[in-house]
Amino acid sequence: MKKQLGILVLIMASGFACTPLRMCVPADLAQESDLIQVSERSRMTGALANESFKMGPYEIANVDRKWNSSSGGSIPNFSANEAKTGYAFTFKTPQGEAKVQCGSKANQHNTSVMGFSITTSQDDIGCACEGAGASSEIQIGSGNGDTYQGQVSTRGGNFTAVAVTRFSNGSKSSTPIGYEFRAQNVVAAVELAHPGQLWMAKSLDEPTRADLACMTAGLLLYIPPKQDH
Numbered sequence: 001m002k003k004q005l006g007i008l009v010l011i012m013a014s015g016f017a018c019t020p021l022r023m024c025v026p027a028d029l030a031q032e033s034d035l036i037q038v039s040e041r042s043r044m045t046g047a048l049a050n051e052s053f054k055m056g057p058y059e060i061a062n063v064d065r066k067w068n069s070s071s072g073g074s075i076p077n078f079s080a081n082e083a084k085t086g087y088a089f090t091f092k093t094p095q096g097e098a099k100v101q102c103g104s105k106a107n108q109h110n111t112s113v114m115g116f117s118i119t120t121s122q123d124d125i126g127c128a129c130e131g132a133g134a135s136s137e138i139q140i141g142s143g144n145g146d147t148y149q150g151q152v153s154t155r156g157g158n159f160t161a162v163a164v165t166r167f168s169n170g171s172k173s174s175t176p177i178g179y180e181f182r183a184q185n186v187v188a189a190v191e192l193a194h195p196g197q198l199w200m201a202k203s204l205d206e207p208t209r210a211d212l213a214c215m216t217a218g219l220l221l222y223i224p225p226k227q228d229h
Helices: 002-014 206-221
Strands: 033-039 053-055 058-064 083-093 096-113 116-131 135-144 147-154 157-164 178-182 186-191 197-201
Touching: 053 206, 058 206, 083 206, 096 206, 116 206, 135 157, 135 206, 147 206, 157 186, 157 206, 178 206, 186 206, 197 206
Parallel strands: none
Antiparallel strands: 033 053, 033 197, 053 058, 058 083, 083 096, 096 116, 116 135, 135 147, 147 157, 157 178, 178 186, 186 197
16 A cells, blocks of 8 residues: 555656756746747767757757857857857748857856955857847856856847756756746746757747747757867
C-alpha cells in the first residue's frame, strides 16, 4: 500500500506546471499567454553543426559561427576589436526574413573587499535583427552589481530584459536559465534549457511577437566564449 501511495505521489507531482531544475512560467504569463515550443533542434553546436531549428511559426536557419564584427552588419555598441564571439543566422517568419548578427564582449568590474581590489569579468551580449520579417535589437549586461539585464527595442516599443536565475524548486543558478521581457508587466519569457521554450502574452501584436522571438533565438544560440569552438 505504501509503495502504491508513493507511486501515486510521483505521478501527481509530474503533472504540475513546473518541474524541479526547470524555469517556471512567470506569474504574469500564467493565464494569458501562448506557449511556443522549440523543435527540430540538435544538441550539436559549432562551425560544423547544423544548428537550424523551429520555434512555432518561426524558423532559424543558416547559423554561422564564423561571423564576427568585421564581417558586415552591425551590433549596437560593439566594435570589431571588442567582440569575443560572433554568430549570425537567418530568422524566417510568415511575413518574410530577417538577417541577425549577435556577439559578446567582456565587461570587467572592480570591487573592493577588505581593502583588496577584485576584478571580475562577465560578458555583455548584443544582437541586431533587421529585415521584412523582424526588426529589433537587444543589449544585455551586468552593469549594476549581479543584476544581468538590458534593453530590447522592437517595432512595438521598448522592453527590459531581465535574467532568470532561480529554478522552480527554489534553488539558484550562477548563470541565467532564461530571460523575462518586461514593460509594466512581463510580456514574454524564454527558457534556455535545451531545446528551449518561449511564452508570449496574448496581447502582443504579431510584429512585436516576431521581434521578441528573433531576440530570443539569438539568446538560445549564445555560447559563452570558453565553450565556443
